[in-house]
Amino acid sequence: MNPYKVLNIDRNVTKQDILQAVTLAMRERRHSSREIALAQKKLMNELLKASEEFVCFIDVAPFLEQLDMTLPETMAQVFSDGKRRGPVSDADLTYEG
Amino acid sequence: MGKKKKKKEKSPVAMLKRAERLFRKGNYPSAKKDFEEINKYLRDEEIAEKIKVCEREIRQLKTKDLIKRGRKNTRKGDLKEAIRCFEQAYDICGEDWIPKKIRELRTELSSRRSSEAAKDAEKAGDYEKAAVLYEKALVTQESEDLLLKKASSLVKAGKYDEAISIFKASELSDDGAVYDYGFALAKTGAYDQCLKIWEMIESLQDTFLKQRALVQSLLATTLFEEFFQIRYSPPTVYGKRFATIYEKGMYLLEGLKIKTRHSNPETLLIDLQGIVEYGRYASIDWLWKEERYEAIRKLLLPYPSEMDADxxxxCAKTFFRLAEISGTYLPDLTMFWLTAVHTHEIVVKLSENDKDREAVRESLIQRAEDVIKGYAETGGPSSKGALRCWLVEKELIRDLSLLAGDQDTPQLESDSELMLVCTPHFARQFGLSDHVLRLIRENRDAFSDIEHYLRTGAYYSSAGQSLFHLHREEYEESLASLPQGGARPQSNPANGEAEFVKYGVERVNFAYGLHCLEKGEPRAARYFESAADLFKKSRRYEKEFTDKAITCHDLDQMEQYEDALADIHTKRPSEAIKDALSLTMVRRAIRLYNHRRLNIKAAEAVVAKALMINPDNDLARSTLERMKVDLDMEELIKAINKFKMNKACQVAAKSKHQEVKEEFFEFMERNIEHVDDMEIDEHEKVILLNDFFKWCARVDESHPILYDIDEMLKELE
Structure with missing residues (x-):
């Protein structure tokens, strides 16, 4: 069970947010009372919350940040003014069958 | 000389005879001619009837001939002539099927004409018209070839979508059709699909290679265009599009690795790798939210040669989620999870203070262990084995963690960048085993004892896999996967793992030997050849072995234990081995004696030997005593039965056992009681009683029976 999904909240929430989410979840009845109570218990305890956070979230930012995402030189002219043109175009492809 | 041709007889009788013969033979045209000739004069009704028969038969023959010619022309492809034949045949016989055949041939002829016209249109460059004409030809002629020709004309006419739908449903028989299909796909922007289709073409023609390189460039351009449109958007919003970029980009990268003189892979490769990697991780982010963990696993493969903390x-989180779904992933969960929760860079993010961090780490270990335990409780042997392996790896990584200490101040400077606190499987997968072994060797004193040190090293050595097989109760695999087939390692191999491998080999042989014993397999003893060395390292295994030996009840197993213990005893005469060997020898000798498979003297010799091995063996001592009583008793009874009283006296007098003496005196008492009943005279009774007195006195001069005999003698005298 993913308590964040049960309460429909993100990882960086305060205890106040959790309590509000519990009230909302009870009202919406998308999950059983037991599940909601368990989710609340897990997220209100700092240690349990840290464990849940590790299991429930991944962080791809370090991977994306280390990639150089500037437009490569070979492709720069293709998008230089928002229009496609440059080294190759569809028109270069002629029938050679 | 040739025979002179017989002249045709012209008399009516001869003609009629000849006509009849020709009629019978089925030569109706000649018969008809003769019959008509005769009937000019005779005007016979019967002949007239035969003439009619001949006419009918002639018509039928002609029809047959026309149909035959018609079919022959059809086969030859001369449909026009075939139609003419069938038409003439129909005029003669009027059979129902012929018009249908004529219609079919006319349609086919028309189709051929369309096909010819289509070819002409193609030659003239009017491909659209050619496609229409091929379609017309196809109406009457189902042909894959015509269909592909139509599709090809559509490609040349620029009607790519129509062409693609035909190619998609057809079997591409030649390179031309494959090229056309790929070209149509490329022209609709499906560059990746074009390249995949063109993989079927083996041609190295310059023009083709040039075009393929062009399509690769077009695909790269499209991917860049797509990527730079969405790069600043959150990955989760455009997850699917990032996934497509990754998938197509990976495919293109693979294709670009094959260098051709028309592609410039180096630049394109470097440029592409960036967006493909971005696409991979952006897709993973999206797939995580979609809970599609199996798809993430595929994106994580193949693992890089070195792994970083992120x-x-x-990997750890993905396999945790996958293990929750399927027990197949338990080994991967163990490998990544335990290593992850012992990796400093990961652990520091768990909590701000050390105490809480440790508590979170423990709770994470427990969570994974609960998942594995869940499978072990309900699953088969593989999940039970997975739990055993987890528990072993958990202990090993804890030991390593203690050795490595705080990762900020690593013990080995050269290894500071490496994840040395890892499970054996992780170490093997990412080439860290030698580094971990070095860490273990250099911290030998930190281990509680030598066995702890060797055991830890063995799991990280090349014998480690065999040890894990033991935990999964895969004994054959364990033995088979030993390095160098289980041969004792050289004293100083390059990576310094010899002592650990030696220990591993000893452990595996020991466990395999026990497994053989339990299965009742013969020749188990040879696997205990190295057991003495293992027992020197840890008494735990010695105790395990001796406990099993002394609680064994099966005679065959006892024999194998005795052999193995005897062998170990020569190399390691420890108290425990002496005890177990001595006890096993006695227990087995008793069982064999009881089953009458060993005589008392042989049994006594074994027990005496056992007592020599362990003088404190009470069972041996008491058994030996008992056996001596039995031996004396046997000798006494044998002498009495043969009325050899002097011998009986000698045995009873010599025996140290009171039971033997008592048996003798009981026998004598029975004899004395019967003396009065004997039908002998009193003088003979006196002589007999004197003999009794003499025999009894030789055994025990003070035995009370002597007084009784004396009394009886007095009475008689």
Whole structure:
């Protein structure tokens, strides 16, 4: 069970947010009372919350940040003014069958 | 000389005879001619009837001939002539099927004409018209070839979508059709699909290679265009599009690795790798939210040769989720999870203070262990084995963690960048085993004892896999996967793992030997050849072995234990081995004696030997005593039965056992009681009683029976 999904909240929430989410979840009845109570218990305890956070979230930012995402030189002219043109175009492809 | 041709007889009788013969033979045209000739004069009704028969038969023959010619012309492809034949045949016989055949041939002829016209249109460059004409030809002629020709004309006419739908449903028989299909796909922007289709073409023609390189460039351009449109958007919003970029980009990268003189892979490769990697991780982010963990696993493969903390955490979390779904992933969960929760860079993010961090780490270990335990409780042997392996790896990584200490101040400077606190499987997968072994060797004193040190090293050595097989109760695999087939390692191999491998080999042989014993397999003893060395390292295994030996009840197993213990005893005469060997010898000798498979003297010799091995063996001592009583008793009874009283006296007098003496005196008492009943005279009774007195006195001069005999003698005298 993913308590964040049960309460429909993100990882960086305060205890106040959790309590509000519990009230909302009870009202919406998308999950059983037991599940909601368990989710609340897990997220209100700092240690349990840290464990849940590790299991429930991944962080791809370090991977994306280390990639150089500037437009490569070979492709720069293709998008230089928002229009496609440059080294190759569809028109270069002629029938050679 | 040739025979002179017989002249045709012209008399009516001869003609009629000849006509009849020709009629019978089925030569109706000649018969008809003769019959008509005769009937000019005779005007016979019967002949007239035969003439009619001949006419009918002639018509039928002609029809047959026309149909035959018609079919022959059809086969030859001369449909026009075939139609003419069938038409003439129909005029003669009027059979129902012929018009249908004529219609079919006319349609086919028309189709051929369309096909010819289509070819002409193609030659003239009017491909659209050619496609229409091929379609017309196809109406009457189902042909894959015509269909592909139509599709090809559509490609040349620029009607790519129509062409693609035909190619998609057809079997592409030649390179031309494959090229056309790929070209149509490329022209609709499906560059990746074009390249995949063109993989079927083996041609190295310059023009083709040039075009393929062009399509690769077009695909790259499209991917860049797509990527730079969405790069600043959150990955989760455009997850699917990032996934497509990754998938197509990976495919293109693979294709670009094959260098041709028309592609410039180096630049394109470098440019592409960036967006493909971005696409991979952006897709993973999206797939995580979609809970599609199996798809993430595929994106994580193949693992890089070196793993960093971020990727390790990602792998650990993915396999945790996968293990919740399927027990197949328990080994991967163990490998990544335990390593991740012992990796400093990951652990520091768990909490701000050390105490809480440790508590979170423990709770994470427990969570994974609960998942594995869940499978072990309900699943088969593989999940039970997975739990045993987890528990072993958990202990090993804890030991390593203590050795490595705080990762900020690593014990080995050269290894500071490496994840040395890892499970044996992780170490093997990412080439860290030698580094971990070095860490273990250099911290030998930190281990509680030598066995702890060797055991830890063995799991990280090349014998480690065999040890894990033991935990999964895969004994054959364990033995088979020993390095160098289980031969004792050289004293100083390059990576310094010899002592650990030696220990591993000893452990595996020991466990395999026990497994053989339990299965009742013969020749188990040879696997205990190295057991003495193992027992020197740890008495735990010695105790395990001796406990099993002394609680064994099966005679065959006892024999194998005795052999193995005897062998170990020569190399390691420890108290425990002496005890177990001595006890096993006695227990087995008793069982064999009881089953009458060993005589008392042989049994006594074994027990005496056992007592020599362990003088404190009470069972041996008491058994030996008992056996001596039995031996004396046997000798006494044998002498009495043969009325050899002097011998009986000698045995009873010599025996140290009171039971033997008592048996003798009981016998004598029975004899004395019967003396009065004997039908002998009193003088003879006196002589007999004197003999009794003499025999009894030789055994025990003070035995009370002597007084009784004396009394009886007095009475008689």
């Amino acid at each position: 990727l390790l955490a990602l």
